Amino acid sequence: MDLLRFATAGSVDDGKSTLIGRLLLDSKAIFEDQLAAVEATSASKGYDYTDLALLTDGLRSEREQGITIDVAYRYFATPTRKFIIADTPGHVQYTRNMVTGASTADLGLVLVDARHGLTEQSRRHAVLLSLLRVPHLVLAVNKMDLVDYSAERFEEIKREFSAFATKLTIPDLTIIPISALKGDNVVTRSANMPWYDGSSLLHHLENVHVASDRDLRDARFPVQYVVRPKSDEHHDYRGYAGQVAGGVFKPGDDVVVLPSGMPATIAGIDLFDREVTEAYPPMSVTIRLNEDVDVSRGDLIARPNNQPAVTQDVDAMVAWMSTTPLRPRQKLLVKHTTRTVKALVKELDYRLDVNTLHRDLETGELGVNEIGRVRLRTQQPLLLDPYSRNRTTGAFILIDEATGVTVGAGMVND
Incomplete structure (x- = not known):
C-alpha cells in the first residue's frame, strides 16, 4: 500500500481536529477505550455530543483552551492506502507550527466554516500551502449542517476560493461540502446534499494520485552515513547510506560524487536484508560503488549530465x-x-x-x-x-x- 501524508489547515474553530476525529472514528481507526474516554470527557463538560477534537488535541493546554497549539500527527489506514495526518494549528501565532506540519505533506486540507466563508487565516494557509508547493489541495466547506445544507452557500464559497486560487500555484484543487460533526460527506456520501455529485472526502484521499508528484527526473542521493562493518565476514564492504531524494538509481549507472566531482559506477544497492535492482524516492538504501572514491556524510551522488x-x-x-x-x-x-x-x-x-x-x-x-x-x-x-x-x-x-x-x-x- 502506498502512503499519503496530508495536513489540515484553516482558521480557528473551523473544525480541523473534529474532522480528523470523525475520519478516525468512521474508518474504525480508534480503540473502544479511547472512544469511551472521549465520551466520558465530553459528558463531564456537559456536551450533548461526543467532542471528537479530543482525539487529536492531546496537550492539556489545548484541551483547556479548546484550541490546537502544536502539530499533532495521527496514523490510520484503509484497505487501499495508509495515511499520516498532521493536524496543524489555526492561530496566527502558531503559523510556524503549521509550516512544519505542511512541509512534508502530499496534500493540504483547508477547512472553512460555511457560515463565515473565507477568512484571513484561510487565505493565509492557502498561500503557505502554495509556497510550500503542496501539490494537491482540498477545500472542505465544513459545518454545512449549520447552513441547512445550502447549495447556494456552498457555490458562493466555491466561486470565491476558486478566484483566489488563480493567484497561487495550486496544481490540483478539489472542493467538498462536509459536516465533520454529523459525518456528512466525510467517509460516506451524504443524503442531506443530493445536489453534490462529487466523492466523499475519504474516497478522494484514497484515490488522489501522488506517485507522480515525486521528482523522478533528477537523481539525487545525499549521503548520510558511510557503512564499514567491523566483522571479518564483511571487511571489504563499503557502502553509503541515505534516503533517495530524487530520480531512480540502478546498479551499473554512471554517477558523480559532489562536491568533489569524482566519477563512479554503482556496483549494487542494498536494503537491510537484501539487494535491490533499483532505488527511488523515498527509499532508504545503501549504495555501493565500483570505484574507491572519497565519499563522506554531506556529499551527494548524482548523474554526470544532471547535477544540482x-x-x-x-x-x-x-x-x-x-x-x-x-x-x-x-x-x-x-x-x-x-x-x-x-x-x-x-x-x-x-x-x-x-x-x-x-x-x-x-x-x-x-x-x-x-x-x-x-x-x-x-x-x-x-x-x-x-x-x-x-x-x-x-x-x-x-x-x-x-x-x-x-x-x-x-x-x-x-
Whole structure:
C-alpha cells in the first residue's frame, strides 16, 4: 500500500481536529477505550455530543483552551492506502507550527466554516500551502449542517476560493461540502446534499494520485552515513547510506560524487536484508560503488549530465520561527539535506504579506511567523535544486549557532 501524508489547515474553530476525529472514528481507526474516554470527557463538560477534537488535541493546554497549539500527527489506514495526518494549528501565532506540519505533506486540507466563508487565516494557509508547493489541495466547506445544507452557500464559497486560487500555484484543487460533526460527506456520501455529485472526502484521499508528484527526473542521493562493518565476514564492504531524494538509481549507472566531482559506477544497492535492482524516492538504501572514491556524510551522488547547482550564494523564501528577528549580517547555521554549514545573511529583499501577497520592500527585519525573501552566503558550497523542482534538495533549515534551536525554514527560489 502506498502512503499519503496530508495536513489540515484553516482558521480557528473551523473544525480541523473534529474532522480528523470523525475520519478516525468512521474508518474504525480508534480503540473502544479511547472512544469511551472521549465520551466520558465530553459528558463531564456537559456536551450533548461526543467532542471528537479530543482525539487529536492531546496537550492539556489545548484541551483547556479548546484550541490546537502544536502539530499533532495521527496514523490510520484503509484497505487501499495508509495515511499520516498532521493536524496543524489555526492561530496566527502558531503559523510556524503549521509550516512544519505542511512541509512534508502530499496534500493540504483547508477547512472553512460555511457560515463565515473565507477568512484571513484561510487565505493565509492557502498561500503557505502554495509556497510550500503542496501539490494537491482540498477545500472542505465544513459545518454545512449549520447552513441547512445550502447549495447556494456552498457555490458562493466555491466561486470565491476558486478566484483566489488563480493567484497561487495550486496544481490540483478539489472542493467538498462536509459536516465533520454529523459525518456528512466525510467517509460516506451524504443524503442531506443530493445536489453534490462529487466523492466523499475519504474516497478522494484514497484515490488522489501522488506517485507522480515525486521528482523522478533528477537523481539525487545525499549521503548520510558511510557503512564499514567491523566483522571479518564483511571487511571489504563499503557502502553509503541515505534516503533517495530524487530520480531512480540502478546498479551499473554512471554517477558523480559532489562536491568533489569524482566519477563512479554503482556496483549494487542494498536494503537491510537484501539487494535491490533499483532505488527511488523515498527509499532508504545503501549504495555501493565500483570505484574507491572519497565519499563522506554531506556529499551527494548524482548523474554526470544532471547535477544540482554547487553554490555558496543562496536565494530563498524563509519562514522565520524565532521571537528574535532575522536581520541582515546575522550569522546562522544552514542544515541542507545531510550537510550543515555556517552562513551569513547578506540581504533581506522583502517581507511577504501572506494575506495580500504584497511585497514590503522597506522592511529591515523578519519577525516571528513572517515570510520573506532572503539572500545567504555560506562558508562552504551547498548542492541546491529549486524547491519547485525538488522539495528535499530545495529545502533547508536555519539554526541558531549558540543555542542549536531551529529558527527558520527555507525554500530555494528558481
